[in-house]
Amino acid sequence: MNRYWANYHSHNYYCDGVESPEAQVQAAVQQGVSTFGFSSHCPLPFLNGWSMKQDRLNEYLSETGALKEKYKGTIELYVGMEVDYIPGVCGPADFADQLDYTIGSIHYLGTNWNGDPWEIDGATEGFMKGLVEVHGGGIEEVLRQYYAHFRQMVQQDPPDVVGHLDKIKIHNIQGSLYDEESDWYKAEIDQTLDAIAEAGCTVEVNTRGVYKKKLDMYPSLSILKKMRLRDIPIMINSDSHAPGEITLAFADTAEQLRQIGYETVRVLLQNEWKDVPFDKDGLSLDK
Ligand SMILES: [Zn+2]
Ligand SMILES: [Zn+2]
Numbered sequence: 673m674n675r676y677w678a679n680y681h682s683h684n685y686y687c688d689g690v691e692s693p694e695a696q697v698q699a700a701v702q703q704g705v706s707t708f709g710f711s712s713h714c715p716l717p718f719l720n721g722w723s724m725k726q727d728r729l730n731e732y733l734s735e736t737g738a739l740k741e742k743y744k745g746t747i748e749l750y751v752g753m754e755v756d757y758i759p760g761v762c763g764p765a766d767f768a769d770q771l772d773y774t775i776g777s778i779h780y781l782g783t784n785w786n787g788d789p790w791e792i793d794g795a796t797e798g799f800m801k802g803l804v805e806v807h808g809g810g811i812e813e814v815l816r817q818y819y820a821h822f823r824q825m826v827q828q829d830p831p832d833v834v835g836h837l838d839k840i841k842i843h844n845i846q847g848s849l850y851d852e853e854s855d856w857y858k859a860e861i862d863q864t865l866d867a868i869a870e871a872g873c874t875v876e877v878n879t880r881g882v883y884k885k886k887l888d889m890y891p892s893l894s895i896l897k898k899m900r901l902r903d904i905p906i907m908i909n910s911d912s913h914a915p916g917e918i919t920l921a922f923a924d925t926a927e928q929l930r931q932i933g934y935e936t937v938r939v940l941l942q943n944e945w946k947d948v949p950f951d952k953d954g955l956s957l958d959k
Pocket of ligand 2: 681683754911
């Protein structure tokens, strides 16, 4: 049996990734990937430093669509987007019709000290300024809102894939802001995972924190264990922003997922979602 990898979370120069979609495809092939998805950040109705610009959307769709044909027989390609969920502003349903799949992510939560969308996915400095000036340092309230947003997303506008579920932990340096083992936090997680299981979404296991920040994967292993008990499907994604990052930390992550009892990952094959066996050497795909 031949072994391959899959990755459906990748950025290129249409958003804040480096190099072209085709450079990503060539690197994916070299790294043993046989099914691969493009997922640039969706355009947003306000300026930021990392999203695709609205006027590039058609070009993104046509360029990545053409690559599907060009590489037929070499690698399966899928055109997706990482869509921001911002209630009343933007969500997966705004783009799903044009795509093979959507990743729904939360990068913004409410408004910041200027009344602009509060970016919680960027530098810790901006996160802390919002936490202190807008929320009076109330991290518990902020985290409750954060997970309530995930629940609202999967209930009202479910993506195919839930993106980096607990990524807000990038600011919780050495547990300085909150304890993942506290009862209220675990209760928020339980409630959120129940909603995800009910909605039938896949949750990605995102390795970017492992190779960029020497953090745990997103979500943490303790959350993944709870997901396993609910039979929530997973996929392993790298959230790559450069061709060299497409399969980083996959082997170790796969090994840890096997140890907690996961035996399959969800992939797109011949345009259908399928659950395939995996281990640290890759996925067992029928070829
Ligand atoms: Zn993201
Ligand atoms: Zn991403």
